[in-house]
Amino acid sequence: MTATRQILGVRFFNGDVDEAVASMVRHGGFLVAPSGTCLARLRDDEPYRRAMLAADLAIGDSGLMIVMWRLLRGEKVPRISGLKYLKRLLAKLKDGRTTEIFWVLPNERARRKLLDWSHREAFAVKIDNCYVAPHYGLEIEDRHLLALIEGRRPAHVLIAVGAGPQEKLGYYLRENLSYRPAIHCTGAALGFITGDQIMIPDWADHFYLGWFLRLIEQPQILIPRLTRAFEVPWLIWKYGENLPPLGRRSEIEA
Numbered sequence: 230m231t232a233t234r235q236i237l238g239v240r241f242f243n244g245d246v247d248e249a250v251a252s253m254v255r256h257g258g259f260l261v262a263p264s265g266t267c268l269a270r271l272r273d274d275e276p277y278r279r280a281m282l283a284a285d286l287a288i289g290d291s292g293l294m295i296v297m298w299r300l301l302r303g304e305k306v307p308r309i310s311g312l313k314y315l316k317r318l319l320a321k322l323k324d325g326r327t328t329e330i331f332w333v334l335p336n337e338r339a340r341r342k343l344l345d346w347s348h349r350e351a352f353a354v355k356i357d358n359c360y361v362a363p364h365y366g367l368e369i370e371d372r373h374l375l376a377l378i379e380g381r382r383p384a385h386v387l388i389a390v391g392a393g394p395q396e397k398l399g400y401y402l403r404e405n406l407s408y409r410p411a412i413h414c415t416g417a418a419l420g421f422i423t424g425d426q427i428m429i430p431d432w433a434d435h436f437y438l439g440w441f442l443r444l445i446e447q448p449q450i451l452i453p454r455l456t457r458a459f460e461v462p463w464l465i466w467k468y469g470e471n472l473p474p475l476g477r478r479s480e481i482e483a
Contacts, residue, residue: 238472258285259399259412262311265291265458280400311418329383346423389419
C-alpha cells in the first residue's frame, strides 16, 4: 500500500520523489501534481474533481498547500514539485534509453522546444510520438490521441498541456486504453526544462518561489490564476481532509 495523506479529499503521496518515480515506473496508472490555483477547481469543475479523486498518485506540488496544512493541522506533508518529479523521471528514463515516451504538448512551439532540447541532451524523442493537443472543452474526449497511443503502446505518456485539461485527459486515457502505461500529468514542468517556459532554478523550486518567477515573466497570465490560490487557506481551514462540496461557479463567487 502506498502511504498517503488526504487533503481536501485528494490522497497525496507521503513519500519522497524517488519513491514516487519508482511507483509510477513499476505500476503505471496516472499521476497528478496540482498547484494551489488548481485545488480551487475541486469546487466548481466536476470532471476535474472526478479525475483528481481517481488519480493513482497525487504529489504535493503546491507549496501554499503544504505550508497551510502544517500551520493549520500541525502535520508535515512532503512537497514534491512537478518540476522535481519530472527531472528525476527523465533522468531515470534516459539511463534506460529503451523506454518509449509519448509526449502530449500544448502547441507547435512546445514541440519545437522539446525536439531542440532532445538534441542538446541526447535524449531520444521520436517526432511521431509528439502530439499537439487541441483546445479541450469542459469534458474531454480525444479518440485520435487514444488511437495513436494504442498503436504505439508506449510505456510512458507525458502530458504537458496545462492544469485542468491535463488531469481530465490523463483520466480519460487511463479509463479507455487497453493497457496500463504510466501517465504523468506535469503541466508546465516540461516547458521549464525545454525552454518553452521561463527557467526555474533548483533553489527557487526548493524554496517554493517558482510561482514568483513566473509572475514576473507572465503577470497577465499568472495574476488571474493566483487569485484562485488565495482560496486554499480557507479551504484547508474549513474542510481539512474532506472534499469540498461541489457548487456552480456563480454560487461560489456570490
